[in-house]
Amino acid sequence: MKERAIGLIELSSVASGFQVADTMLKAGNVRLILSRSICSGKYMVLIGGDAAAVRSAVESGAAAANGCLIDQFVITNVHEDVIAALGRTHPGEPTGALGILESFNVATLLQAADAAAKAASVTLMEIRLAMALGGKAFVTMTGxxxxxxxxxxxxKKIIADAGVLVNAVVISRPHPDVYREVI
Structure with missing residues (x-):
């Protein structure tokens, strides 16, 4: 199933995370993209599918969160680079400048990555979500x-407006050793 929409729920409880994942998957015809514990004892569930099914599943999951809901969102017509960059272990070759967005919040970072990919002709290289990052998330891009x-x-505007911006950097001509750390 090709995702036209994605939805995410971020929770403060691992146990609630499993319950919410089950609820979301039973609520509609959606595909589980990620469901896992993340740093700081949180849990995230990311699903994809038809926009209406994703909305319904996120609403059902949020209702089942038992007071543990940190954040939620649905992105319709998600940029294809967002899905490709999630958990990418071998990003594509850099083509020029390097951009990095860093957020204290997983959900907001995904929304910012989608906005970045739609705003300009860039390639999202990798999206890392809160694993061994103290609960933070970041995306790298090139172009x-x-x-x-x-x-x-x-x-950056999306992350800053949400009050969870850690940093945003553009390196116009990265040293080759810096790019070796990215790829």
């Missing part, structure tokens, strides 16, 4: 300098 600057600005 020409102007495109990376525009994409980072679009993503």
């Amino acid at each position: 020409d300098v102007g495109s990376v600057q525009a994409a980072v600005a679009a993503g």
Whole structure:
């Protein structure tokens, strides 16, 4: 099933995370993309599918969260790079500038990554979500300098407006050793 929409619920409880995942999957015809514990004792459930089914599943999951809901969202018409960059272990080759968005919140970072990919001609290289990051999340992207600057600005606005911005950086000509750390 090709995802046209994604939905995420972030919880403060691992036990509630399992219950919410089960509830979401039973609520509609959706596919489980990620369901796991994340740093700081939190849990996240990410699903994909038809927009209406994803909305219904997220609403049902949020209702089953038992007071443990941290955040939730649905992105319709999600940019294909967002799905591709999730958990990518071998990102594509860099093509120029390097952009990095970093957030204290997983849900907001995914929304920012989608906005960045839609704002300019960049390639999302990797999205890391709160594993061994103290609950933080980040996305790396590459493209020409102007495109990376525009994409980072679009993503940064979403993260800053939510009050969970850690940092946003554009490196116009990264040293090859820096890119070796990314890829």
